[in-house]
Amino acid sequence: MALELxxxxxxxxLLHFACANGFPPETYRKLFARLATRYHVVSLRMRPLxxxxxxxxxxxxxxxxxxxxxxxxxxxxxxxxxxxHSVGGTxxxxxxxANPGLFRAVVALDPVLITGSRLWALRLMKLLGRMDRxxxxxxxxxRRERWATREEAAAAYRQRTLFKDWDADCxxxxxxHGLVPTDAGDFRLRFPREWEARIFETFPADPWSLIRANTAxxxxxxxxxxxxxxxxxxxxxxxxxxxxRVDTLPLAxxxxxxxxxxxxxxxxxxFLDQLPPVDVTPH
Numbered sequence: 001m002a003l004e005l006x007x008x009x010x011x012x013x014l015l016h017f018a019c020a021n022g023f024p025p026e027t028y029r030k031l032f033a034r035l036a037t038r039y040h041v042v043s044l045r046m047r048p049l050x051x052x053x054x055x056x057x058x059x060x061x062x063x064x065x066x067x068x069x070x071x072x073x074x075x076x077x078x079x080x081x082x083x084x085h086s087v088g089g090t091x092x093x094x095x096x097x098a099n100p101g102l103f104r105a106v107v108a109l110d111p112v113l114i115t116g117s118r119l120w121a122l123r124l125m126k127l128l129g130r131m132d133r134x135x136x137x138x139x140x141x142x143r144r145e146r147w148a149t150r151e152e153a154a155a156a157y158r159q160r161t162l163f164k165d166w167d168a169d170c171x172x173x174x175x176x177h178g179l180v181p182t183d184a185g186d187f188r189l190r191f192p193r194e195w196e197a198r199i200f201e202t203f204p205a206d207p208w209s210l211i212r213a214n215t216a217x218x219x220x221x222x223x224x225x226x227x228x229x230x231x232x233x234x235x236x237x238x239x240x241x242x243x244x245r246v247d248t249l250p251l252a253x254x255x256x257x258x259x260x261x262x263x264x265x266x267x268x269x270x271f272l273d274q275l276p277p278v279d280v281t282p283h
Contacts, residue, residue, distance in 0.1 A: 001053065003044045003071045010036025013104075013278075015081040017043045018068060018088030020255075022140075022196045024049060026177035028085070030169050031257050034265035039081060039272075044071050048195035055198035061087065062210055064199075065094030069102055078102055079278065082216075083268055085109040085257050086228065087199060089220075090207065093241075097214040105275050106218040107268050110226050110254050113207055113233045123205050131201045140197035146188045150175050153187065162255070170258040208240055218244040219271040221264075223252035 006025050008017075015035060019025050025032075025043045032041045047053045047067065058064075068091055072080055082103040084092035089111030096103045114122065125131050132138075147153040154175045157163050163171060179187040204210060220237045222229045238246045249256050249263060257264045 001047070001050065002074075003046070003050065003067060005071070005075070006043050006045065008032040008036055008041040008043065010038070010040045012039045013079075013081055014077060015039035015041050015083060015272075016068075016072065016092075017041060018082070018084030018092050019043060019046065020086035020088055020257075021199045022191050023174065023258075024177050024190050027170060027174045028257060028261070029173050030167060030261040031265050034262060035083075035268060038269060044068060048191050048199070053195075055192070055195045058198055058202050060202050060204050061091060061199075061207070062094060062204060064091035065098060065210070068092065069095040069099045072102060073099075079104040081105055081107075081272060083107040083109070084111070086254065087112055090211070093211040093214050093218070096216050096218075097211050100213075100215065103216045104278070105272060106214065106216050107271055108218065108220045108237075109257055109264065109268075110223050110229045111220060111237075112203065112228055113211075113237055114230070115208075115233045115236045118230075122203065126205050131203075132197075134200070136200045137197045140193055140200055143189070143193045143196070145193055146182070146186050147179060148186050150179055150187055153179055165253065165259045166255070167259060167261055170261060174258070208236070211237075212240050214241045215243055217275060219267075220244060220246045221267055222246065222248045223254055223256040224248050224250050225252060226254040226256075228254040 017028065019028065035041050047058065078101055080103050082092040082096060089108030090113065092106055093108055093111060096106050125134060178190055180190045182188050218241055220234060222234045234246050238244050252260055
């Protein structure tokens, strides 16, 4: 299974962006445009956006990290700047840990990492084989899949807490690209809800063991109001990975790249500016 690479333009070092669960890459267009002022921005399409892929074939997020590493290596890439949001941030950390040298640096934007009692509760659900009963999985499967028009979907989504703080351009891009026309004349979710649920369901029992070996310079950026990456997990990320610093974006939720694309881009660019220059002298 080969993954398609979307090219968002720009010149300079290659920057790969890994997206969050449920959101096609176009949702991040405004963020990409700012990053592309300094870098060549690309993003691989995740398995859910590849037609004909069976959600049940995914068994753990480790495979998402392997997808990312395999596809970049197949294109002859190394020393990539890896940026990712939510599951994309976690899978980029996993790919960096398993493939030294593949990434020159990593920026994980509110990655899905849990610790303490939340992690023990999740391990119990996995042990019992009941991950499909968790509220987040059941909620994804209940998502409305089809709409008569994009405008109808937009009107409904604007009422939801999830979208209330979104940048207007990001919301418009999500409506335009997150819903695709069907042969019946209506619109359906481009990112299938069965896939969204499956990704939630396959969160690893020990995410820390899969990222601990990451030695690339890393920034983990948390949204201050995030209900996904809590302060204790942010602190643990700084302890677990050798060259990691952490920061918090004020007044922002888990979806801050869509709420504050400009501020998010500035944090990413500031961190990448501080990296030591690449040694290009012949050896």
